[in-house]
Amino acid sequence: MTEPEETTPEPHPEKPSAFTARRNFIQFGIAAVGAAWAGALLQTRLFPVQTGVAEAQPVQFPLSELPVGTTRQITYAGQPAIVLRTPESIKAFSLICTHLGCTVEWQAANLEFYCPCHDGRFDQFGEVTAGPPPVPLESYPVQVVDDQVIVGETA
Ligand code: FES
Incomplete structure (x- = not known):
């Protein structure tokens, strides 16, 4: 075996x-x-x-293209921005959320900016009303000269 x-x-x-x-x-x-x-x-x-933001050049357009109660989206300093015209004023804000940089949406019906990333909300003055954004939306200077809206610093 x-x-x-x-x-x-x-x-x-x-x-x-x-x-x-x-x-x-x-x-x-x-x-x-x-x-x-x-x-x-x-x-x-x-x-x-790229270091730094694109150099901010003023954005200009006719006042007639921004009737009261309307908005106009622009690109300012290489970033999306919006110009709001109310009966009282014209204001411009960055559309970049101050939380983590998502693009906010203007919701005219609610008179607020809404950030879909984390439910951040800002009022029509750019102030935080809800969610995690730590500071208001960045605002830009606006002036009206000779029926032209000018957003941004002029020399
Ligand atoms: S990126 Fe806007 S709420 Fe977070």
Whole structure:
């Protein structure tokens, strides 16, 4: 009678051993960190971070294009902004939420700005009325000269 040959048990071909699984996990982790690092490096090379906001040039348009009770969206300093005309005044605000920078929406029916990201709300004067925004919306100077609305600093 022959003794069965003593062999090392082969791991199940479809189920890796604990060593193989740990090694694969470590290799995957190293690859993921390397890919993230390479991606970040590539992004900074392809899309260098711009320092500062675009230089703010005044925005001008005819007063007749902003009847009382209406708004006009503009781009000011490279950012979306809005000009509101009420019976009492004309005001301009950035549409960038002061919480985490989402774009707020003007809701004329409620006379408020609404930020859909975290339910932030601002009144028609840009003051925070609800949600996490820490400070009011940024406002811009507005003047009317010769029936022209001018948003922003003029020299
Ligand atoms: S980004 Fe506007 S409430 Fe958070």
